[in-house]
Amino acid sequence: MQEELLFSTHPMLSMIDDGIVGIPVLAHKLMQIQGMMISRCLPEIERKINEKMENSVLELSKLPTLMDSAGEALMALMDIIGSAKESLLRILVQGDFSEYSEDQVMHCTARLAEMLSEFSDNLQGQPLKATTTEFLMDEIKILDECKCVGLPNFIPRSAFLAILSQHVDGIHTKPVEFIKKIWDYIEVVLSPVIIKQSENFPQIQSSVKRAARNLMSKMKEQSVNRVTEIVEMEKLTDYTCNPDYMKSWTEKTALQQNFITAVLDDFNKPEYFSLDGFGNVEISHLRIYHAHLLQQAFDMKMRITSYWTIVLQRIVDNLALYLQFSVKNLVNSQFQKEIVAEMVDPKAGGGIQRMLEESPSVASKREKLKNSIKLLKESKDIVATIVDQNSGYGGR
Numbered sequence: 001m002q003e004e005l006l007f008s009t010h011p012m013l014s015m016i017d018d019g020i021v022g023i024p025v026l027a028h029k030l031m032q033i034q035g036m037m038i039s040r041c042l043p044e045i046e047r048k049i050n051e052k053m054e055n056s057v058l059e060l061s062k063l064p065t066l067m068d069s070a071g072e073a074l075m076a077l078m079d080i081i082g083s084a085k086e087s088l089l090r091i092l093v094q095g096d097f098s099e100y101s102e103d104q105v106m107h108c109t110a111r112l113a114e115m116l117s118e119f120s121d122n123l124q125g126q127p128l129k130a131t132t133t134e135f136l137m138d139e140i141k142i143l144d145e146c147k148c149v150g151l152p153n154f155i156p157r158s159a160f161l162a163i164l165s166q167h168v169d170g171i172h173t174k175p176v177e178f179i180k181k182i183w184d185y186i187e188v189v190l191s192p193v194i195i196k197q198s199e200n201f202p203q204i205q206s207s208v209k210r211a212a213r214n215l216m217s218k219m220k221e222q223s224v225n226r227v228t229e230i231v232e233m234e235k236l237t238d239y240t241c242n243p244d245y246m247k248s249w250t251e252k253t254a255l256q257q258n259f260i261t262a263v264l265d266d267f268n269k270p271e272y273f274s275l276d277g278f279g280n281v282e283i284s285h286l287r288i289y290h291a292h293l294l295q296q297a298f299d300m301k302m303r304i305t306s307y308w309t310i311v312l313q314r315i316v317d318n319l320a321l322y323l324q325f326s327v328k329n330l331v332n333s334q335f336q337k338e339i340v341a342e343m344v345d346p347k348a349g350g351g352i353q354r355m356l357e358e359s360p361s362v363a364s365k366r367e368k369l370k371n372s373i374k375l376l377k378e379s380k381d382i383v384a385t386i387v388d389q390n391s392g393y394g395g396r
Contacts, residue, residue, distance in 0.1 A: 046383050053376040060369040063200065063362060076201070077343055080208075081336050084197040088331045091189060100192075108189055112182070112323070119178045120316045128308050129170055135281040138163060139297035139304075140289065152292045155300055157238070163304055165235040168311070172231045175319055179227045182323060183220040186330070190216065202361060204343065211342035218338075219330055223322070230318045240310045248306035252277065256298050259283075260291055277305065 090096035091108045100106035139159075146159035190212050198208050255275060262273045263286045272280040286294060 046380065049376055049380050049383065053373060053380070056369050056372050056376065060366065060373065063366055063369075074344075077204075077340070080197050080201070081339050084194050085331055085335060087193050087197065088190070088335065091193070092186070092327050092331060106189060106192070108186075111185065112327075115178070115182060115185070116316075116320055116323070119174070119319075123171065123174055123316060124309075124312045126171075128167060128305060134285050135278070135283065136286060136294070136297045136301055138166075139300045140293060143293060143296055143300070153295075155296050155303075160238055160300060160303065161235070163300065164238060164307070164311075167304070167308060168231060168235045171312075172228075175227045175231055175315060176224055178319065179223045179323075180220060183216055183223060186219075186327070187213070187216040200362070207342055208339060211339045214342070215330070215334060215338040219326065219334065223326055226322060226326075227319065230322070231315060234311050234315065238307060240307065240314075242310050245306050245310050248309070249302055252302035252306060253299060256295065256302075259298055260294055263287055263294060264291060 087099060090099065091106060093109075095107075095109035097107040097110075105111070142159045142163050143156070146156040146162065148156060191209065194208050194212055195205060198205050259273055259275070262270055263283050269284070269287070271282060271284050273283045274280050289297075
């Protein structure tokens with residue numbers, strides 16, 4: 001009996017004389033107390049064992065399934081790409097940054113909007129630059145070079161396009177720099193997403209990251225070419241359907257006759273003339289030119305000034321539309337194509353085949369989890385046995 005074992009082995013209880021009356025009763029009482037104490041502790045121990053075992057089983061289930069064929073590896077790769085695409089769609093297109101709520105760099109739609117707004121303010125905030133500091137001299141030089149046999153009161157279209165081209169050349173680097181900056185930022189966003197989605201396959205992460213870099217390089221090159229075309233198109237045709245152009249030009253040319261009079265006919269020969277949008281402009285250097293040339297130069301100055309606002313707004317609008325289009329194209333089409341092409345290309349290292357080879361770190365983790373689950377199951381069985389053995393004492 002357990003009572004006899006207790007009294008024969010316990011250092012203090014073994015000293016009690018077996019003939020003393022009540023020893024069996026005392027022994028039974030002690031065993032009952034011991035059983036009650038064990039019955040109170042064991043459920044908590046069993047709960048903790050179950051909790052640890054559930055966590056280990058869950059962690060083991062999250063590890064990548066061991067694959068036996070290239071087909072299984074390809075399916076796993078498509079799952080990775082699908083998860084990454086969904087994440088990128090939320091971040092880059094939908095503006096859902098719940099996945100990275102604490103990292104403002106990953107709040108992409110907000111950051112892209114800020115970058116576009118900054119570019120727009122910078123581009124449109126700069127004054128129209130002339131190649132000379134003297135008022136109307138750029139226009140006069142262009143008109144002189146573009147003159148032809150014809151009526152004197154017509155402005156040659158070639159003259160307008162020539163001066164327009166000069167102004168476009170002056171800002172053509174800014175849109176290109178902007179689109180490069182955009183793709184540099186998107187590359188920063190793309191990297192943590194693909195690393196996170198492929199974390200269970202560390203053996204292919206180098207290939208996936210290389211594919212992402214190649215993709216960003218291609219998208220940047222395509223975008224630079226497209227933005228260059230957008231800017232260059234402005235040099236070829238002077239057109240707008242925006243009614244603000246005619247409104248602005250009409251307002252600016254209203255002072256044309258007063259300006260010509262101040263230059264050629266005012267006996268006081270003023271040095272400056274006040275023009276809305278230009279301030280006080282120097283006019284003394286213009287008195288050597290004929291009235292019809294001054295009229296043409298003034299008219300072209302007002303036309304180019306009114307039209308230039310339209311050009312800058314159109315460049316910003318086109319870049320905004322192209323940016324949205326290219327980002328969606330990246331997520332919906334180009335991303336999957338580039339990753340798959342990299343992974344199935346034997347020359348790139350055969351990423352699909354490497355997926356069949358479990359990395360040492362994952363294999364070690366899998367073995368540790370299996371051993372842990374085995375030990376926890378054995379511990380659970382032992383605790384259950386002890387509970388059964390002491391249930392009689394705990395219930396009395």
